[in-house]
Amino acid sequence: SGLTSRIFARSTDAEARGVSALFVLGLLLAAPIWLLVSGEWPQQWVPSSPALMAVAGLLVGFGATYGNGCTSGHGVCGISRGSMRSITATVTFMAAAFVTVFVTRHLIGG
Incomplete structure (x- = not known):
C-alpha cells in the first residue's frame, strides 16, 4: 500500500514513482506469468x-x-x-x- 500511494503522490520523484509502479505491476502480473509457465493458475484460498x-x-x-x-x-x-x-x-x-x-x-x- 505504501508503494501504491507513492505512485500517485505529487511529492514523489520520478525514479521512485517508476520503481514503485514496476513493483506493483509485477504483483499484478505474477499470477498470469505463473499461468504461462506452469499451465495452471496458482491456487489461492481466502476464508x-x-x-x-x-x-x-x-x-x-x-x-x-x-x-x-x-x-x-x-x-x-x-x-x-x-x-x-x-x-x-x-x-x-x-x-x-x-x-x-x-x-x-x-x-x-x-
Missing part, C-alpha cells in the same frame, strides 16, 4: 467474504498512510536500518495482531 476483504484492505491502506509505512516496510526495511520509529511500529502492530488472534480464536471462538 473470508469479499466485503470483509474490502474493508480490511481499506483499513490497511489507512493504517499504512497514518503510520508512515506499511507493516513489511517497517518490519523489514525500517528494522534493518535501526529506525526506532519502525521498531516501535513493528512491536505495536505485532502485539495488536497477537491480541486480535487470541481474542478471535480463543475468547470469541472464531
Whole structure:
C-alpha cells in the first residue's frame, strides 16, 4: 500500500514513482506469468467474504498512510536500518495482531 500511494503522490520523484509502479505491476502480473509457465493458475484460498476483504484492505491502506509505512516496510526495511520509529511500529502492530488472534480464536471462538 505504501508503494501504491507513492505512485500517485505529487511529492514523489520520478525514479521512485517508476520503481514503485514496476513493483506493483509485477504483483499484478505474477499470477498470469505463473499461468504461462506452469499451465495452471496458482491456487489461492481466502476464508473470508469479499466485503470483509474490502474493508480490511481499506483499513490497511489507512493504517499504512497514518503510520508512515506499511507493516513489511517497517518490519523489514525500517528494522534493518535501526529506525526506532519502525521498531516501535513493528512491536505495536505485532502485539495488536497477537491480541486480535487470541481474542478471535480463543475468547470469541472464531
